[in-house]
Amino acid sequence: MPPWRRSLDLRTSLSYVTTEIAFTKGHGTGNDFVLFADPEGAITLSPDDLAGLADRHFGIGGDGILRAVRSTRLPEGAAALAEDPAAEWFMDYHNADGSTAEMCGNGIRVFGAYLVAQGLLDLKVGSTVAIGTRGGVRHLSRRADGYEVDLGPFVIAGEAMVAANGLHVDRPGLAVGVGNPHIVVALADRAELDGLELGTAPVVTPPPPDGVNVEFVVPADPLVENGSGRITMRVHERGSAETLSCGTGAAAAALATRHWAGEGAPAAWIVDVPGGTVRVRVVTHPDGDHVLLSGPAELVFSGTVKLV
Template structure:
């Protein structure tokens, strides 16, 4: 275990990450070390860590390597827990690969391994776009209690490689009143937990053929974040589901950290959801590991 590691700080619409390059899988970060690096007062500060490792160099990447993905995104939440996927993180990950010369990421894109399978990421005019794959909707989802809401609200379960519960709110006032320094209570609580999105539709919902919504999110293992890429996709899918037949397949989602695009496309016999938006690398440095 080295005494120091080189890192880069990056973000996607304010959802921020510590990026650590470990191509050969030599680095093993403990949960406590991840939490210390992500600490906003005593560490670098981030919502999570992206370890850049070759798929063939990590046991969890074996299937990704067999599928032709050279790189695996080992994503850890700010508390050190492992996560299946991160929609903002994978765009930042792809940007780091391109900027560091580890891979070429163009409009044709590249495959990247994750714990939720191999995802394809391509360069697009507004940054990078990640194909998150197929999704599932579960109407038998938990009810959600949150500080600032007078009563529990029904949720819609949406899985886009990681679990989400989406709650519809009638207006901006309730969205603003939420106190998400407190973890929302899910009843029943899913065994693996879930990210919770609170969403308000624009008026009108569809503008020039594009669905428009606003969202806030509480991420498991992190807390409220300025943005959550998979949460953005889940929120758009939930509102599309509620809107029913005739709902658009292109969405604009406004989050506290900016704006992201979501679209649903046919891939053979499946429908896939794609997430697009900016990815920014802020600074690099070296940090001591405790």
């Protein structure tokens, strides 16, 4: 029995219930999350509690947990406020196994939609808000067709060998940092991509000390059309296994493909994932190039969960 099964009760209101949480389920291109508001940081959940909420059989189910908390109410928020005093809200993100992660590109779009729906944030179409994360402050803009997040500067540095179920030989991968770590592997065709079994984590050599997200990509043919590049991607996310989409992974995959394509590669990219399509673009800022991610953010249903 999972350790969290003893403490999660979705069914009854019993006298020994100690915590009741109003939650919302949301997703960005199938990358799904359990969201709850804790503005004053009054709710303490253990990694087992968080894993229980994310469990698809005994809990609500999701690739991660997003807690909305004011930056002033948790230690990590101090760094966010030092970077940008306007970062009132902090996205406290946990993977499905209860572990913390620096950033989530799909998650932050859903997080913004949740804040708006809960009346915690007034964000009109065309407006931008600063959101604190463990990967630094990210600026989220509301668009008519969804949300776009500036993931900030990126780093492309280093290579590693990747072994995965379904690959006959290890493949080289490119390390890309977009606030969290990624290794991107190029494959020859869709048959190779479709043949992967990503329920088990790929083995990366040398192993990253804090784990890594691994993306496998196949370029479109032609690679560039109407000024935009296009790739198809699957991903294994650390702490969550394979997901239908990974926002920062889509950005990393586009950046890696752009790097491989060399001089003249486009700034705009379309990334197809099993859960839909997101867009990535590279823009120039005073502090260097930034990578931006845009796509939908859907809130699916709300409810109440009791932890005992």
